[in-house]
Amino acid sequence: MKLVVVSDTHMPRMNKKLPERLIRELKTADAIIHAGxxxxxxxxxxxxxxxxxxxVAGNNDGADxxxxxxxxxxxxxEGCKIGIVHGHGASKRTATETQAIEAFKGVELDVLVYGHSHIPVSKSSGGMLVFNPxxxxxxxxxPLYSFGIFTLLGGALTAKHVYYADKS
Structure with a gap:
């Protein structure tokens, strides 16, 4: 199973259409995750x-x-538990990643997907993958625009970022 993972599209203000590099991957996606x-x-x-x-909704999203x-x-x-949250919170002093992890405190996850910072992250923390596309x-x-691709195969998940310079 191929999952395309995005966040912080901020459209139409930041772009009028989905970038071509993203569309190429969306054409073969089995599912899509958007982190707000x-x-x-x-x-x-x-x-x-x-x-x-x-x-999920993010801090720039309206009530709808x-x-x-x-x-x-x-x-x-496919047996993989994925938590999704934008990562914003009431405290500007708390790091986005920390707020995202706190949002699922006490919940066993294989993967935590968050956004908000626009900074790509892929690391292991407490036995789960923490991923910001x-x-x-x-x-x-x-330096570059980015999104993520997860591949789920036999209960195992692999993750990678796709980076590119042109958002058209």
């Missing part, structure tokens, strides 16, 4: 035209997106 800051439900419509799309997705989601795909449309202070 869609900013417009049209992004969900565009993504879900490729594959079933799961996600919060109602549709909520702020935290737990998925189980970065942003396919708003790289901020990062």
């Amino acid at each position: 800051d869609w900013t417009n439900l049209l992004v969900f419509e565009q993504l879900s035209a490729f594959a079933p799309t799961y996600g 997106i919060v109602r549709k997705f909520g702020l935290r989601k737990l998925l189980e795909l 970065g942003s396919p449309t708003d790289k901020r202070r990062q």
Whole structure:
């Protein structure tokens, strides 16, 4: 099973359309995960035209997106428990990753997907993969745009980032 993982699309402000590099991977996706800051439900419509799309709302999403997705989601795909949260919180002093991990305190996960910082992360923490795909449309202070690909095979998950310079 191939999962394409995105966050922080901020569309249409940061891009009018999904980047071509992302679309190439979406064409062969079995499912899509979005970790918030869609900013417009049209992004969900565009993504879900490729594959079933799961996600959460972020701090830049309106009430319609919060109602549709909520702020935290737990998925189980092919025996893999995946927690999704944007990572923003009430405290600006607490790091995004820390807030994301706290959102699932006491829940056993194989993978935690979060966004908000636009900084790609892939590391092991407490026996789970902690993954931030970065942003396919708003790289901020990062050198490249990015998103993630998870491959689920026989209960095992592998993860990688896809980096690119042109968001058109």
